């Protein structure tokens with residue numbers, strides 16, 4: 001069975017509309033959303049191939065923590081506890097402006113908004129930027 005799921009391309013901030021082609025319950029391709037107001041039926045090469053990472057065997061699906069020279073899979077609880085501890089220690093030791101964050105065009109607007117809010121309110125610095133400005 002074939003179905004077409006409307007969504008937005010995850011690769012950059014343009015926000016092109018696309019249809020995920022789902023065949024027998026698995027994403028099998030991407031097609032441009034013909035009547036989407038942003039891209040009007042066009043996709044760049046990244047958009048045409050945006051589905052390929054979904055089931056790719058190299059895709060990271062669990063957090064990794066470096067232990068020596070190795071990266072070890074861990075739980076989200078352990079990873080987030082480690083990050084929170086390191087950020088807290090760095091802030092106490094060197095102040096909030098010793099910390100900076102870089103966000104991504106591959107996040108949603110809402111995720112980017114939450115990150116800058118976290119940086120300003122919780123960390124206490126304006127050191128936040130976005131990969132699209134690099």
Ligand code: SF4
Nearest residue numbers: 009011012016044047
């Ligand atoms: S199709 Fe290309 S231009 Fe459009 S959002 Fe995706 S990466 Fe950006």
